[in-house]
Amino acid sequence: MASVSSSAYHALALFSGGLDSVLAARLVLAQGRRVTGLHFVSPFFGKPQLLPQWQDTYGLDLVPVDVGEAYVRLLLEGPTHGFGKNLNPCVDCKILMLSTARRLLEEYGAQCIVSGEVLGQRPMSQRRDALDIISREADVRDLLVRPLCAKKLAPTAVEEAGILDRSQLRDFWGRGRGGQLALARELGITSIPTPAGGCLLAEKESVRRYWPVLRRVPMPTPGDFHIANAGRQFWNGVHWLAIGRNREANERLEALAGPQDLVFTLRDMPGPLGLGRQWPGLRWTGETVRAAAAAVLSFSSKVKQLRKEAAVLVQGGEHRETVIAMPQTPESLGWMDPSFEVFLEEKRALCKTAGQVLDDFG
């Protein structure tokens, strides 16, 4: 996390990089208040590499805040307020972000928190009752202002104390973007970010990758979800094999390999890198290693073209071995690409058992 400058801030703003978060922070800045934006980062959201660019474009101080560990714990324990359509626990997510911001207030010398939520914009987390629950459970009722819809809500302690001027806040409501675009013009913001998105927990493609990690890895860490974000994913029971699609994914997987993991590389020709996860209590048998090596070979166009056996180096921890194998598709060896339908089915069954209502919001 970046160090705090000597001058204290008036406000900490939740800053995703979406238009609403930009406008909320800039409305505070326009009142002559000093504001710093907290950009939350986890395997599921956050683009810390864009912070310097955003700082220049929007004239805001921004810092990354890593919530990866806390977020994985939230997913494992199950969100109190349930999931949205996929694996997005939006209400609990907001509570986590706001309570993290509350803990950072003192460090930044700030007196209040602002967020870009707009009443009625999202069915799950931005209904009036959800906004109340979020404020109460994050313990920020007397600290939080939602500048874009403040005038649709009761005055907050922050406004009553004169820390922010309520008359300059807005009364946006619902899903329309017209008010926000007009406000951006008014504030001289010409670079309009595309509408929010970018939370991988709300995307089918990512969720199908995450589900087996949550269900089958004994104590998953943020690193496990970073692996799930990279390359092709295959599962054979509790055995997990990730295979790079390109050089970038190969390098990413190699960097993410733990000391006990198995790294598969082709010895004599170009091809992808495979990462086999091993955790305490799970050591791959020779048969599983050979099958994984054959699966890795099946993604080398050179090997497929030659149609003959090739050598795969398998390394990790004490393990050093060369496997000679013919390429075989992962599916033919029992390694399956996780499916979104399986996720949905299992999630429905679990939520039904837990008595949660499903899919009435998204």
Ligand code: SF4
């Ligand atoms: S979409 Fe993702 S980042 Fe946004 S509130 Fe929901 S869970 Fe959190």
